[in-house]
Structures are given as structure tokens and as C-alpha cells.
Amino acid sequence: LINLKDGDVVYIKPGVIHSYISGNCLECMTNSDLVIRGGLTNKQIDKLNFIKYINYKNNYPIILEKEFINYNIISYSYYKMKYFKILFIKLRPGEIINYLFSEKYFTSCIVISTNNKVKIKGKKNEKKKASIKNFRKGTVFFIAPNIVVTIANLYSNEEDGDKEFVLYCATA
Numbered sequence: 001l002i003n004l005k006d007g008d009v010v011y012i013k014p015g016v017i018h019s020y021i022s023g024n025c026l027e028c029m030t031n032s033d034l035v036i037r038g039g040l041t042n043k044q045i046d047k048l049n050f051i052k053y054i055n056y057k058n059n060y061p062i063i064l065e066k067e068f069i070n071y072n073i074i075s076y077s078y079y080k081m082k083y084f085k086i087l088f089i090k091l092r093p094g095e096i097i098n099y100l101f102s103e104k105y106f107t108s109c110i111v112i113s114t115n116n117k118v119k120i121k122g123k124k125n126e127k128k129k130a131s132i133k134n135f136r137k138g139t140v141f142f143i144a145p146n147i148v149v150t151i152a153n154l155y156s157n158e159e160d161g162d163k164e165f166v167l168y169c170a171t172a
Contacts, residue, residue, distance in 0.1 A: 009076040015055040083172040093155035107143040107171035115161030117154035122147040
């Protein structure tokens, strides 16, 4: 059993049984149809394959190292996972950031907290490539490689929604 603090990120090796007892979590994994459920869910359970493939060794989750990129961005990584990291981004009202998420790989993002005044724009070689407006909590989007992204939180009052904009991203 491991108790996580707000903002902790853990790495669990493939094939290791895991669950969470309380609280909220985001689970990020490679695209696969190899999820095998052993119980405690209303989804399809496959006990035979679960028993066949589960890793029974003592595998303790690894709490990932935090690296503060700047005031708004925290990067979480594990030295054995060369091509994977989690980014936590928080913008308070009036804050704007410019960030290159990855030079070579796509980045997947999920919005956790937002308001209707947040704007996201992407540029490549000083040319506007895309923009996103009016997204909601739970919105998922992808950022192409080598795109400099500008995120602006232009919150001005309670009618706009949540004060802070919070985003989690997975990239290499």
C-alpha cells in the first residue's frame, strides 16, 4: 500500500497488478488492447488470462522525480523510461506560457480545470498552425512534434469558470 500526496506521479511496470482505493487518479499507458481485468470492475473480467500473465513479484511503484521547468510547469520522469514523461501545467489568471512539448513526438493532453477565457495556439517556424478555444474539463487533445505552444489564461471573473487552468500531458 502506498499513500500518494497531491501531485505525486508513480510508475508501475507492465504486468503488475494495481488498483487505487480512494481519491482521483489519471492513468497513462501506451495504446494497447492488453488490459486484463481480474475483478472489482463492471467491465469484462478474464480470470484465466489474468492469472496466466500477472507478475507476482514484489513490484513497488516508483514515485517519479519532479523537475521544475518553470513556475508553471513540472516535469515527471524516470531514468529508465528514456522516451516518456508527464508534464503538469498550471496557469493562474493573467499568466501566459510558451513551450515546446517535444521536438520528435506527439504529446497527448487532458484538461483538468479550465475557464472559457483560456486560449491555446500552436506555431511552427513562426507560422500559426492551430488554436483551441472553448474546451471543457476532460477535453483531450494532441500536440504535433516541434510546435511551440502558447497557453494564455485570460480569466477575469467568476462567470468565466475556474480561475486556474490545469493540464496534464504525456510526451517523450
